[in-house]
Amino acid sequence: MATLGYILTERGQYTEAEQLLKEALEIERSVFGEHNVRVAQAEAHLGDLYERRGETAKAIETMQAAVSVARQGLGAEHYLTGYYLNSLAGLYIKAADLPAAEAAAREALAVYAQSLPAQHLYVATAKLTLGEILLRRGSLAAAEVELRSSLDINTALAGTDSWRIARSAASLGWVLIKRDKSAEGEPMLVAARARLLATVGAQHAATQEATNRLVEYYRATHRDAEAQKLLGEPAKR
Numbered sequence: 001m002a003t004l005g006y007i008l009t010e011r012g013q014y015t016e017a018e019q020l021l022k023e024a025l026e027i028e029r030s031v032f033g034e035h036n037v038r039v040a041q042a043e044a045h046l047g048d049l050y051e052r053r054g055e056t057a058k059a060i061e062t063m064q065a066a067v068s069v070a071r072q073g074l075g076a077e078h079y080l081t082g083y084y085l086n087s088l089a090g091l092y093i094k095a096a097d098l099p100a101a102e103a104a105a106r107e108a109l110a111v112y113a114q115s116l117p118a119q120h121l122y123v124a125t126a127k128l129t130l131g132e133i134l135l136r137r138g139s140l141a142a143a144e145v146e147l148r149s150s151l152d153i154n155t156a157l158a159g160t161d162s163w164r165i166a167r168s169a170a171s172l173g174w175v176l177i178k179r180d181k182s183a184e185g186e187p188m189l190v191a192a193r194a195r196l197l198a199t200v201g202a203q204h205a206a207t208q209e210a211t212n213r214l215v216e217y218y219r220a221t222h223r224d225a226e227a228q229k230l231l232g233e234p235a236k237r
Helices: 002-010 014-032 037-052 056-073 079-094 098-115 121-136 140-157 163-178 182-199 205-220 224-236
Strands: none
Touching (some): 002 014, 037 056, 037 079, 056 079, 079 098, 079 121, 098 121, 121 140, 182 205
C-alpha cells in the first residue's frame, strides 16, 4: 500500500495516494510501533505528497514528524535522520523560512558527518540545499563554497551525464552570475539547463528553476528576444 501510494503520488493521483499512505501509516504504527523506520518513511512520503499538492505547511508538519520518529527510533546521528532533515530544509525554503531552513540543512550535514563518508551523494545534496539557502540569504561567497563542493562530490560519484551534476552546476552558475562572474556563470547555467532538459525534462523543479533564472538574467541584460525564445522551448518538448 505504501509503495502504491508513492507511485500514485509520482503520477499526480494525490487523493488516492493520500488514502493509501495514511492507511499504510496506521498499519505500520500498529505493527512496528511509533518509532520504527517504516513509520518515518511513510510520514516522509506523505510530506512529499503534501508538498506536491501545494500544502507546504502540512508538508512541514508531516516531515517534522518523520524527523522526530527517525531521531527516536534510529538515533540522532543516523543518516536517515539527516535525510529527513534535508527534506525538511527544502520545505522551509518553500515556506520562505530561511533561518529554519539553514538550521535544518546544517543539522543534516552534521548528522552526515557522523554517519556517512565525506564523499557521498546525500552530502552533495545537503550542500546544494545549504548553498541555495545562503544564496537566498544574500551570503553569496558562502553559497559559492557550498555549491562548488556539491558539484565536486557529484562529479566524482555520479555519471558524467547525471542530472545531479547538472542541478548543482545550475545553482552554482546562478550564484556566479549574482557575484558578477557572468563570464563563468552564464555558460555554466546554460549547459546545466540543457542537461536537465535532456535528463529529467522541462517539468522538473530543477529545470524550471534553471529556466526562470536564465530568463531573469537575459532580461536584466536586455536580451529579451533570448528570454522569450527560452520560454518557448520547454513547451515544445
